[in-house]
Amino acid sequence: MTSRAIVLLSGGLDSATVLAMARAQGFETYALSMRYGQRHSSELDAARRVARALGAQRHEIIDLDLRPFGGSALTDDTLDVPVDGNSTGIPITYVPARNTIMLSVALGWAEAVGAYDLFFGANAVDYSGYPDCRPEFVAAYETLANIATKAGVEGQRIRVQAPIIAMSKAEIIRTGIGLGVDYGMTVSCYLADAEGRACGVCDSCRLRRAGFEAAGVADPTRYQTDQTDPAAGAKQ
Amino acid sequence: MTSRAIVLLSGGLDSATVLAMARAQGFETYALSMRYGQRHSSELDAARRVARALGAQRHEIIDLDLRPFGGSALTDDTLDVPVDGNSTGIPITYVPARNTIMLSVALGWAEAVGAYDLFFGANAVDYSGYPDCRPEFVAAYETLANIATKAGVEGQRIRVQAPIIAMSKAEIIRTGIGLGVDYGMTVSCYLADAEGRACGVCDSCRLRRAGFEAAGVADPTRYQTDQTDPAAGAKQ
Numbered sequence: 015m016t017s018r019a020i021v022l023l024s025g026g027l028d029s030a031t032v033l034a035m036a037r038a039q040g041f042e043t044y045a046l047s048m049r050y051g052q053r054h055s056s057e058l059d060a061a062r063r064v065a066r067a068l069g070a071q072r073h074e075i076i077d078l079d080l081r082p083f084g085g086s087a088l089t090d091d092t093l094d095v096p097v098d099g100n101s102t103g104i105p106i107t108y109v110p111a112r113n114t115i116m117l118s119v120a121l122g123w124a125e126a127v128g129a130y131d132l133f134f135g136a137n138a139v140d141y142s143g144y145p146d147c148r149p150e151f152v153a154a155y156e157t158l159a160n161i162a163t164k165a166g167v168e169g170q171r172i173r174v175q176a177p178i179i180a181m182s183k184a185e186i187i188r189t190g191i192g193l194g195v196d197y198g199m200t201v202s203c204y205l206a207d208a209e210g211r212a213c214g215v216c217d218s219c220r221l222r223r224a225g226f227e228a229a230g231v232a233d234p235t236r237y238q239t240d241q242t243d244p245a246a247g248a249k250q
Numbered sequence: 251m252t253s254r255a256i257v258l259l260s261g262g263l264d265s266a267t268v269l270a271m272a273r274a275q276g277f278e279t280y281a282l283s284m285r286y287g288q289r290h291s292s293e294l295d296a297a298r299r300v301a302r303a304l305g306a307q308r309h310e311i312i313d314l315d316l317r318p319f320g321g322s323a324l325t326d327d328t329l330d331v332p333v334d335g336n337s338t339g340i341p342i343t344y345v346p347a348r349n350t351i352m353l354s355v356a357l358g359w360a361e362a363v364g365a366y367d368l369f370f371g372a373n374a375v376d377y378s379g380y381p382d383c384r385p386e387f388v389a390a391y392e393t394l395a396n397i398a399t400k401a402g403v404e405g406q407r408i409r410v411q412a413p414i415i416a417m418s419k420a421e422i423i424r425t426g427i428g429l430g431v432d433y434g435m436t437v438s439c440y441l442a443d444a445e446g447r448a449c450g451v452c453d454s455c456r457l458r459r460a461g462f463e464a465a466g467v468a469d470p471t472r473y474q475t476d477q478t479d480p481a482a483g484a485k486q
Contacts, residue, residue: 078314078355083362110361111354114398118347118354119314125346126319145403154394161390162350167381 016042018129019175020120021070023047025060026202027222028135028178031190033068035177036133038193044127045070046120050112051081056210060201067199076119080109113146117155117174124172125163132159136176137186152176183225191231198234211238252278254365255411256356259283259309261296262438263458264371264414267426269304271413272369274429280363281306282356286348287317292446296437303435312355316345349382353391353410360408361399368395372412373422388412419461427467434470447474 019041023029036043047061058075065073113136120132136147145151156174160166178186190197202222203212212219214237226233255277257269272279283297294311301309349372356368372383381387392410396402414422426433438458439448448455450473462469 074318076314076318078312080355080358082310082312083359109358110400111358111398114394115351115354115358118351119316122316122345122347122351123319145400146398148397151394151397154390154397158350158387158390158394161384161387162347162382164346164381 016040017131018042018044018071018124018127019131019133020044020046020124020127020129021133022116022120022135023061023065023070023073024135025057025062025064025200026135026218027183027190027197027200027225028137028186029061030064030068030195030197030200031178031186031193032133032135033064033070034190034193034195036131036175037069041131041133043068043070043133044123044129045073046116046123047073047075048116048119049075049077049079050109050115051079056206056208057201060199060210063199067196074123078115078119080112080115083110111146113144113151114155117159121159121163121172125165128165130165130170131173131175133175133177136179137181137183138179139182147179149176149179152179182228183221184228184230187225187229187231191229196234198236202235207238209236211236213238252276253367254278254280254307254360254363255367255369256280256282256360256363256365257306257369258352258356258371259297259301259306260371261293261298261300261436262371262454263419263426263433263436263461264373264422265297266300266304266431266433266436267414267422267429268369268371269300269306270426270429270431272367272411273305277367277369279304279306279369280359280365281309282352282359283309283311284352284355285311285313285315286345286351287315292442292444293437296435296446299435300431303432304430310359314351314355316348316351319346347382349380349387350391353395357395357399357408361401364401366401366406367409367411369411369413372415373417373419374415375418383415385412385415388415418464419457420464420466423461423465423467427465432470434472438471443474445472447472449474 019036021033021036021043023033023045045065047058124132138148152174159172166172201210202218204216204218205213212235223233255272257272257279259265259269259281281301283294285294360368374384388410395408402408437446438454440452440454441449448471459469
Protein backbone atom coordinates (compact mmCIF):
# COMPACT_ATOMS: atom_id res chain seq x y z
CA MET A 15 0.00 0.00 0.00
CA THR A 16 1.20 3.47 -0.79
CA SER A 17 2.21 5.35 2.33
CA ARG A 18 0.28 8.46 3.16
CA ALA A 19 1.72 11.79 4.16
CA ILE A 20 0.12 14.98 5.43
CA VAL A 21 1.61 18.06 3.73
CA LEU A 22 1.11 21.54 5.15
CA LEU A 23 0.21 23.67 2.16
CA SER A 24 -0.04 27.43 2.52
CA GLY A 25 -0.24 28.25 -1.16
CA GLY A 26 3.21 29.82 -1.12
CA LEU A 27 6.38 28.85 -2.92
CA ASP A 28 7.98 26.78 -0.15
CA SER A 29 5.06 24.50 0.67
CA ALA A 30 4.28 23.91 -3.03
CA THR A 31 7.84 22.68 -3.44
CA VAL A 32 7.48 20.41 -0.41
CA LEU A 33 4.27 18.92 -1.79
CA ALA A 34 6.08 18.12 -5.05
CA MET A 35 8.94 16.55 -3.07
CA ALA A 36 6.57 14.37 -1.04
CA ARG A 37 4.89 13.19 -4.24
CA ALA A 38 8.29 12.50 -5.82
CA GLN A 39 9.10 10.28 -2.81
CA GLY A 40 6.03 8.22 -3.68
CA PHE A 41 3.66 9.34 -0.93
CA GLU A 42 -0.07 9.60 -1.35
CA THR A 43 -0.41 13.21 -0.22
CA TYR A 44 -3.06 14.76 2.01
CA ALA A 45 -2.67 18.52 1.72
CA LEU A 46 -3.74 20.65 4.67
CA SER A 47 -4.36 24.39 4.59
CA MET A 48 -5.73 26.64 7.26
CA ARG A 49 -7.97 29.66 7.16
CA TYR A 50 -6.74 31.37 10.31
CA GLY A 51 -7.90 34.89 9.59
CA GLN A 52 -4.91 35.84 7.48
CA ARG A 53 -5.16 39.05 5.45
CA HIS A 54 -3.78 37.35 2.39
CA SER A 55 -6.60 34.82 1.91
CA SER A 56 -5.85 34.61 -1.80
CA GLU A 57 -3.09 32.22 -0.75
CA LEU A 58 -5.87 29.69 -0.05
CA ASP A 59 -7.03 29.96 -3.66
CA ALA A 60 -3.43 29.35 -4.61
CA ALA A 61 -3.33 26.31 -2.29
CA ARG A 62 -6.34 24.83 -4.09
CA ARG A 63 -4.71 25.27 -7.50
CA VAL A 64 -1.40 23.87 -6.30
CA ALA A 65 -2.98 20.82 -4.62
CA ARG A 66 -4.83 19.97 -7.82
CA ALA A 67 -1.87 20.63 -10.13
CA LEU A 68 0.51 18.55 -8.03
CA GLY A 69 -1.82 15.60 -7.61
CA ALA A 70 -2.73 15.69 -3.92
CA GLN A 71 -5.11 12.87 -3.04
CA ARG A 72 -7.12 15.15 -0.77
CA HIS A 73 -6.99 18.79 0.20
CA GLU A 74 -8.67 20.11 3.32
CA ILE A 75 -8.91 23.74 4.33
CA ILE A 76 -9.54 23.87 8.06
CA ASP A 77 -11.06 26.94 9.67
CA LEU A 78 -9.33 28.17 12.78
CA ASP A 79 -9.82 31.85 13.30
CA LEU A 80 -6.92 33.19 15.37
CA ARG A 81 -8.03 36.82 15.11
CA PRO A 82 -9.61 36.92 18.60
CA PHE A 83 -6.08 36.52 19.98
CA GLY A 84 -4.46 39.30 17.91
CA GLY A 85 -0.74 39.87 18.22
CA SER A 86 0.31 39.61 14.57
CA ALA A 87 0.21 41.96 11.62
CA LEU A 88 -1.06 39.06 9.52
CA THR A 89 -4.24 38.67 11.57
CA ASP A 90 -4.72 42.06 13.21
CA ASP A 91 -5.86 44.89 10.94
CA THR A 92 -4.61 47.49 13.40
CA LEU A 93 -0.99 46.42 12.87
CA ASP A 94 0.86 47.29 9.66
CA VAL A 95 2.83 44.79 7.62
CA PRO A 96 6.35 46.23 7.22
CA VAL A 97 7.30 47.08 3.66
CA ASP A 98 10.66 48.78 4.23
CA GLY A 99 12.81 45.63 4.33
CA ASN A 100 14.48 46.82 7.53
CA SER A 101 12.95 44.73 10.29
CA THR A 102 15.28 43.04 12.76
CA GLY A 103 14.52 40.35 15.34
CA ILE A 104 11.26 38.42 15.21
CA PRO A 105 8.97 40.47 12.97
CA ILE A 106 5.42 41.63 13.57
CA THR A 107 4.21 39.26 10.85
CA TYR A 108 4.96 36.32 13.17
CA VAL A 109 1.64 34.61 14.01
CA PRO A 110 1.91 33.26 17.56
CA ALA A 111 2.38 29.48 17.51
CA ARG A 112 1.00 29.17 13.97
CA ASN A 113 3.27 26.36 12.84
CA THR A 114 2.81 24.54 16.13
CA ILE A 115 -0.94 24.75 15.67
CA MET A 116 -0.84 23.68 12.02
CA LEU A 117 1.43 20.72 12.72
CA SER A 118 -0.89 19.69 15.55
CA VAL A 119 -3.92 19.71 13.27
CA ALA A 120 -1.86 17.78 10.71
CA LEU A 121 -0.97 15.28 13.42
CA GLY A 122 -4.65 14.75 14.16
CA TRP A 123 -5.38 14.10 10.49
CA ALA A 124 -2.37 11.79 10.25
CA GLU A 125 -3.69 9.69 13.12
CA ALA A 126 -7.15 9.53 11.60
CA VAL A 127 -5.94 8.32 8.18
CA GLY A 128 -2.94 6.24 9.24
CA ALA A 129 -0.23 8.56 7.94
CA TYR A 130 3.14 8.62 9.70
CA ASP A 131 4.83 11.43 7.78
CA LEU A 132 4.16 15.14 8.19
CA PHE A 133 5.76 17.36 5.56
CA PHE A 134 6.37 20.94 6.49
CA GLY A 135 7.97 23.75 4.44
CA ALA A 136 10.00 25.33 7.22
CA ASN A 137 13.09 27.08 6.02
CA ALA A 138 15.89 28.34 8.23
CA VAL A 139 18.06 30.00 5.57
CA ASP A 140 16.19 32.65 3.60
CA TYR A 141 13.51 33.03 6.22
CA SER A 142 11.97 35.70 8.33
CA GLY A 143 13.34 34.88 11.77
CA TYR A 144 10.37 32.90 13.08
CA PRO A 145 11.20 30.59 16.02
CA ASP A 146 8.97 27.85 14.63
CA CYS A 147 10.96 27.52 11.40
CA ARG A 148 14.17 26.27 13.03
CA PRO A 149 15.58 22.71 12.93
CA GLU A 150 15.37 22.45 16.73
CA PHE A 151 11.66 23.20 16.51
CA VAL A 152 11.15 20.44 13.95
CA ALA A 153 13.07 17.96 16.13
CA ALA A 154 11.13 18.94 19.26
CA TYR A 155 7.85 18.57 17.41
CA GLU A 156 8.77 15.11 16.16
CA THR A 157 9.63 14.03 19.70
CA LEU A 158 6.30 15.34 20.92
CA ALA A 159 4.37 13.68 18.08
CA ASN A 160 5.67 10.26 19.03
CA ILE A 161 4.66 10.73 22.66
CA ALA A 162 1.31 12.40 21.97
CA THR A 163 -0.29 9.85 19.68
CA LYS A 164 -1.78 6.42 19.64
CA ALA A 165 0.53 5.58 16.71
CA GLY A 166 3.60 6.64 18.67
CA VAL A 167 2.53 4.75 21.80
CA GLU A 168 1.88 1.63 19.73
CA GLY A 169 5.39 1.71 18.30
CA GLN A 170 4.93 3.39 14.93
CA ARG A 171 7.45 6.09 14.17
CA ILE A 172 6.01 9.46 13.19
CA ARG A 173 8.39 11.62 11.17
CA VAL A 174 8.26 15.38 10.76
CA GLN A 175 9.94 16.03 7.44
CA ALA A 176 11.23 19.49 6.66
CA PRO A 177 13.08 18.78 3.41
CA ILE A 178 13.83 22.38 2.45
CA ILE A 179 14.91 23.58 5.88
CA ALA A 180 18.57 23.96 4.93
CA MET A 181 18.06 25.11 1.33
CA SER A 182 18.49 28.63 0.02
CA LYS A 183 15.48 30.12 -1.74
CA ALA A 184 17.30 29.62 -5.05
CA GLU A 185 17.83 25.92 -4.31
CA ILE A 186 14.18 25.52 -3.39
CA ILE A 187 13.15 27.11 -6.67
CA ARG A 188 15.50 24.97 -8.73
CA THR A 189 14.28 21.83 -6.93
CA GLY A 190 10.65 22.69 -7.57
CA ILE A 191 11.21 23.51 -11.21
CA GLY A 192 12.93 20.15 -11.61
CA LEU A 193 9.75 18.54 -10.23
CA GLY A 194 7.43 20.52 -12.49
CA VAL A 195 6.12 23.09 -10.00
CA ASP A 196 4.53 26.11 -11.71
CA TYR A 197 5.40 28.93 -9.31
CA GLY A 198 3.07 31.25 -11.18
CA MET A 199 0.30 29.45 -9.25
CA THR A 200 1.75 30.24 -5.84
CA VAL A 201 1.20 33.31 -3.67
CA SER A 202 3.81 34.30 -1.09
CA CYS A 203 2.95 37.97 -0.54
CA TYR A 204 1.64 39.07 2.89
CA LEU A 205 -0.35 41.83 1.16
CA ALA A 206 -1.55 40.01 -1.94
CA ASP A 207 -4.74 41.39 -3.45
CA ALA A 208 -7.89 39.35 -4.04
CA GLU A 209 -6.51 38.11 -7.36
CA GLY A 210 -3.32 36.92 -5.67
CA ARG A 211 -1.12 39.67 -7.12
CA ALA A 212 1.91 40.49 -4.99
CA CYS A 213 2.94 43.82 -3.46
CA GLY A 214 6.61 43.29 -4.25
CA VAL A 215 7.87 45.01 -1.10
CA CYS A 216 6.90 43.01 2.00
CA ASP A 217 9.57 40.74 3.50
CA SER A 218 8.05 37.68 1.86
CA CYS A 219 8.07 39.30 -1.60
CA ARG A 220 11.65 40.47 -1.14
CA LEU A 221 12.87 36.97 -0.23
CA ARG A 222 10.98 35.42 -3.11
CA ARG A 223 12.14 37.87 -5.73
CA ALA A 224 15.77 37.55 -4.61
CA GLY A 225 15.37 33.77 -4.84
CA PHE A 226 14.34 33.85 -8.49
CA GLU A 227 17.21 36.19 -9.25
CA ALA A 228 19.74 33.98 -7.49
CA ALA A 229 18.36 30.88 -9.21
CA GLY A 230 18.65 32.58 -12.60
CA VAL A 231 15.00 31.83 -13.25
CA ALA A 232 12.47 34.29 -14.64
CA ASP A 233 10.14 35.45 -11.83
CA PRO A 234 6.59 34.32 -12.76
CA THR A 235 5.04 36.33 -9.91
CA ARG A 236 2.13 38.58 -10.85
CA TYR A 237 2.70 41.95 -9.20
CA GLN A 238 0.11 44.61 -8.42
CA THR A 239 2.09 47.32 -10.22
CA ASP A 240 4.98 47.73 -12.58
CA GLN A 241 7.97 46.61 -10.53
CA THR A 242 10.65 48.75 -12.17
CA ASP A 243 10.12 50.92 -9.08
CA PRO A 244 9.57 48.38 -6.27
CA ALA A 245 8.44 51.03 -3.81
CA ALA A 246 5.45 51.66 -6.08
CA GLY A 247 4.07 48.29 -5.00
CA ALA A 248 3.64 49.28 -1.36
CA LYS A 249 0.03 49.25 -0.27
CA GLN A 250 -1.57 49.62 3.11
CA MET B 251 1.30 43.06 37.64
CA THR B 252 -0.75 39.93 38.05
CA SER B 253 0.59 37.07 35.93
CA ARG B 254 -1.67 35.69 33.29
CA ALA B 255 -2.37 32.04 32.61
CA ILE B 256 -4.24 30.27 29.83
CA VAL B 257 -6.48 27.52 31.20
CA LEU B 258 -7.91 24.82 28.93
CA LEU B 259 -11.54 24.56 29.94
CA SER B 260 -13.71 21.79 28.54
CA GLY B 261 -16.66 22.26 30.83
CA GLY B 262 -15.95 18.99 32.61
CA LEU B 263 -15.04 18.27 36.20
CA ASP B 264 -11.26 18.13 35.79
CA SER B 265 -10.73 21.38 33.93
CA ALA B 266 -13.11 23.28 36.22
CA THR B 267 -10.95 22.17 39.14
CA VAL B 268 -7.81 23.29 37.33
CA LEU B 269 -9.30 26.72 36.65
CA ALA B 270 -10.06 27.08 40.37
CA MET B 271 -6.49 26.01 41.20
CA ALA B 272 -4.98 28.55 38.79
CA ARG B 273 -7.11 31.30 40.33
CA ALA B 274 -6.10 30.19 43.82
CA GLN B 275 -2.45 30.57 42.77
CA GLY B 276 -3.22 34.20 41.96
CA PHE B 277 -3.24 34.06 38.18
CA GLU B 278 -5.42 36.23 36.00
CA THR B 279 -7.03 33.42 34.02
CA TYR B 280 -7.81 33.27 30.30
CA ALA B 281 -10.07 30.28 29.77
CA LEU B 282 -9.97 28.55 26.39
CA SER B 283 -12.57 26.13 25.07
CA MET B 284 -12.86 24.57 21.68
CA ARG B 285 -15.80 23.69 19.50
CA TYR B 286 -14.24 20.82 17.58
CA GLY B 287 -17.39 19.08 16.39
CA GLN B 288 -17.91 17.10 19.59
CA ARG B 289 -21.25 15.38 20.06
CA HIS B 290 -21.52 16.63 23.59
CA SER B 291 -21.64 20.35 22.80
CA SER B 292 -23.56 21.04 26.01
CA GLU B 293 -20.13 20.89 27.65
CA LEU B 294 -19.47 24.28 26.05
CA ASP B 295 -22.49 25.74 27.81
CA ALA B 296 -21.04 24.27 30.98
CA ALA B 297 -17.67 25.88 30.18
CA ARG B 298 -19.34 29.30 29.92
CA ARG B 299 -21.03 28.87 33.30
CA VAL B 300 -17.86 27.62 34.94
CA ALA B 301 -15.68 30.41 33.51
CA ARG B 302 -18.08 33.02 34.86
CA ALA B 303 -18.58 31.35 38.24
CA LEU B 304 -14.85 30.90 38.83
CA GLY B 305 -13.89 34.43 37.79
CA ALA B 306 -12.02 33.93 34.53
CA GLN B 307 -10.86 37.27 33.13
CA ARG B 308 -11.72 36.17 29.61
CA HIS B 309 -13.25 33.08 28.03
CA GLU B 310 -12.83 32.30 24.35
CA ILE B 311 -14.49 29.44 22.50
CA ILE B 312 -12.47 28.74 19.37
CA ASP B 313 -14.02 26.93 16.42
CA LEU B 314 -11.95 24.15 14.96
CA ASP B 315 -14.07 21.54 13.30
CA LEU B 316 -12.18 18.24 13.33
CA ARG B 317 -15.07 16.25 11.84
CA PRO B 318 -13.63 16.20 8.29
CA PHE B 319 -10.85 14.00 9.68
CA GLY B 320 -13.09 11.49 11.46
CA GLY B 321 -11.46 8.73 13.50
CA SER B 322 -13.16 9.24 16.87
CA ALA B 323 -16.53 8.32 18.31
CA LEU B 324 -16.71 11.83 19.78
CA THR B 325 -16.66 13.50 16.35
CA ASP B 326 -17.88 10.81 13.95
CA ASP B 327 -21.58 9.98 14.11
CA THR B 328 -20.98 6.61 12.45
CA LEU B 329 -18.98 5.36 15.47
CA ASP B 330 -20.69 4.45 18.73
CA VAL B 331 -19.56 5.68 22.13
CA PRO B 332 -19.03 2.57 24.30
CA VAL B 333 -21.40 2.30 27.24
CA ASP B 334 -20.48 -1.15 28.55
CA GLY B 335 -17.48 -0.10 30.68
CA ASN B 336 -15.36 -2.86 29.15
CA SER B 337 -13.05 -1.07 26.72
CA THR B 338 -9.34 -1.87 26.91
CA GLY B 339 -6.41 -0.08 25.28
CA ILE B 340 -6.87 3.36 23.77
CA PRO B 341 -10.63 3.79 23.35
CA ILE B 342 -12.61 4.89 20.33
CA THR B 343 -13.49 8.13 22.15
CA TYR B 344 -9.89 9.27 21.73
CA VAL B 345 -9.89 12.34 19.45
CA PRO B 346 -6.66 12.26 17.43
CA ALA B 347 -4.19 14.82 18.77
CA ARG B 348 -6.91 16.82 20.50
CA ASN B 349 -4.88 17.86 23.52
CA THR B 350 -1.87 18.65 21.34
CA ILE B 351 -4.07 20.88 19.20
CA MET B 352 -5.71 22.58 22.18
CA LEU B 353 -2.40 23.25 23.91
CA SER B 354 -1.07 24.69 20.65
CA VAL B 355 -3.97 27.08 20.34
CA ALA B 356 -3.46 27.97 24.01
CA LEU B 357 0.21 28.59 23.30
CA GLY B 358 -0.74 31.02 20.53
CA TRP B 359 -3.04 32.91 22.87
CA ALA B 360 -0.38 32.90 25.59
CA GLU B 361 2.11 34.51 23.24
CA ALA B 362 -0.40 37.13 22.15
CA VAL B 363 -1.30 38.21 25.71
CA GLY B 364 2.06 37.68 27.42
CA ALA B 365 1.09 34.65 29.49
CA TYR B 366 3.77 32.11 30.40
CA ASP B 367 1.64 29.49 32.10
CA LEU B 368 -0.66 27.00 30.40
CA PHE B 369 -2.95 25.03 32.73
CA PHE B 370 -4.22 21.73 31.51
CA GLY B 371 -6.49 19.20 33.24
CA ALA B 372 -4.69 16.05 32.15
CA ASN B 373 -5.05 13.18 34.55
CA ALA B 374 -3.08 9.96 34.43
CA VAL B 375 -4.77 8.13 37.30
CA ASP B 376 -8.52 7.77 36.80
CA TYR B 377 -8.31 8.41 33.09
CA SER B 378 -9.33 6.78 29.86
CA GLY B 379 -5.97 5.65 28.50
CA TYR B 380 -5.33 8.58 26.18
CA PRO B 381 -1.65 9.05 25.20
CA ASP B 382 -1.94 12.83 25.50
CA CYS B 383 -2.88 12.72 29.19
CA ARG B 384 0.44 11.28 30.42
CA PRO B 385 3.19 13.14 32.33
CA GLU B 386 5.68 12.46 29.52
CA PHE B 387 3.34 14.21 27.11
CA VAL B 388 3.12 17.26 29.34
CA ALA B 389 6.91 17.39 29.67
CA ALA B 390 7.43 17.01 25.91
CA TYR B 391 4.92 19.75 25.23
CA GLU B 392 6.64 22.12 27.64
CA THR B 393 9.98 21.48 25.93
CA LEU B 394 8.40 22.19 22.56
CA ALA B 395 6.67 25.35 23.81
CA ASN B 396 9.95 26.89 24.86
CA ILE B 397 11.52 26.19 21.47
CA ALA B 398 8.50 27.13 19.38
CA THR B 399 7.83 30.61 20.65
CA LYS B 400 9.16 34.11 20.63
CA ALA B 401 8.89 34.12 24.44
CA GLY B 402 10.95 30.96 24.74
CA VAL B 403 13.58 32.20 22.30
CA GLU B 404 13.82 35.47 24.19
CA GLY B 405 14.52 33.68 27.47
CA GLN B 406 11.14 33.58 29.15
CA ARG B 407 10.20 30.22 30.60
CA ILE B 408 6.87 28.82 29.49
CA ARG B 409 5.38 26.30 31.89
CA VAL B 410 2.77 23.66 31.12
CA GLN B 411 1.03 23.03 34.42
CA ALA B 412 -0.95 19.84 34.89
CA PRO B 413 -1.73 20.13 38.61
CA ILE B 414 -4.17 17.22 38.83
CA ILE B 415 -2.18 14.75 36.75
CA ALA B 416 -1.31 12.52 39.70
CA MET B 417 -4.54 12.91 41.64
CA SER B 418 -7.31 10.36 41.93
CA LYS B 419 -10.77 11.53 40.88
CA ALA B 420 -11.73 11.66 44.55
CA GLU B 421 -8.77 13.93 45.33
CA ILE B 422 -9.66 16.19 42.42
CA ILE B 423 -13.22 16.49 43.71
CA ARG B 424 -12.12 17.23 47.27
CA THR B 425 -9.65 19.84 46.02
CA GLY B 426 -12.30 21.55 43.91
CA ILE B 427 -14.86 21.56 46.67
CA GLY B 428 -12.25 23.15 48.94
CA LEU B 429 -11.92 25.92 46.35
CA GLY B 430 -15.65 26.43 45.94
CA VAL B 431 -16.25 24.63 42.66
CA ASP B 432 -19.90 23.76 42.05
CA TYR B 433 -19.66 20.50 40.14
CA GLY B 434 -23.36 20.64 39.36
CA MET B 435 -22.34 23.17 36.68
CA THR B 436 -19.94 20.80 34.96
CA VAL B 437 -20.66 18.25 32.23
CA SER B 438 -18.37 15.25 31.79
CA CYS B 439 -20.64 12.86 29.87
CA TYR B 440 -19.73 11.92 26.28
CA LEU B 441 -23.42 11.50 25.50
CA ALA B 442 -24.89 14.42 27.42
CA ASP B 443 -28.19 15.70 26.09
CA ALA B 444 -28.81 19.29 25.03
CA GLU B 445 -29.56 20.26 28.65
CA GLY B 446 -26.26 18.78 29.81
CA ARG B 447 -27.82 15.76 31.54
CA ALA B 448 -25.51 12.77 31.72
CA CYS B 449 -26.06 9.23 30.40
CA GLY B 450 -24.51 7.61 33.47
CA VAL B 451 -22.93 4.73 31.59
CA CYS B 452 -20.17 6.00 29.25
CA ASP B 453 -16.58 5.70 30.50
CA SER B 454 -16.51 9.35 31.51
CA CYS B 455 -19.72 9.04 33.57
CA ARG B 456 -18.43 5.87 35.24
CA LEU B 457 -15.16 7.53 36.29
CA ARG B 458 -16.97 10.59 37.57
CA ARG B 459 -19.58 8.74 39.55
CA ALA B 460 -16.96 6.52 41.15
CA GLY B 461 -15.01 9.66 42.07
CA PHE B 462 -17.90 11.17 44.00
CA GLU B 463 -18.46 7.89 45.78
CA ALA B 464 -14.78 7.57 46.73
CA ALA B 465 -14.68 11.19 47.89
CA GLY B 466 -17.73 10.64 50.06
CA VAL B 467 -19.43 13.56 48.38
CA ALA B 468 -23.01 13.60 47.09
CA ASP B 469 -22.99 13.40 43.27
CA PRO B 470 -24.58 16.62 41.95
CA THR B 471 -24.71 15.30 38.37
CA ARG B 472 -28.03 15.60 36.58
CA TYR B 473 -28.74 12.30 34.87
CA GLN B 474 -31.07 11.65 31.96
CA THR B 475 -32.91 8.89 33.76
CA ASP B 476 -33.31 7.42 37.19
CA GLN B 477 -29.91 5.90 37.92
CA THR B 478 -31.04 3.07 40.15
CA ASP B 479 -30.64 0.99 36.98
CA PRO B 480 -27.54 2.49 35.34
CA ALA B 481 -28.10 0.60 32.06
CA ALA B 482 -31.32 2.56 31.62
CA GLY B 483 -29.21 5.65 30.94
CA ALA B 484 -27.66 4.27 27.75
CA LYS B 485 -28.63 6.29 24.72
CA GLN B 486 -27.42 6.10 21.15
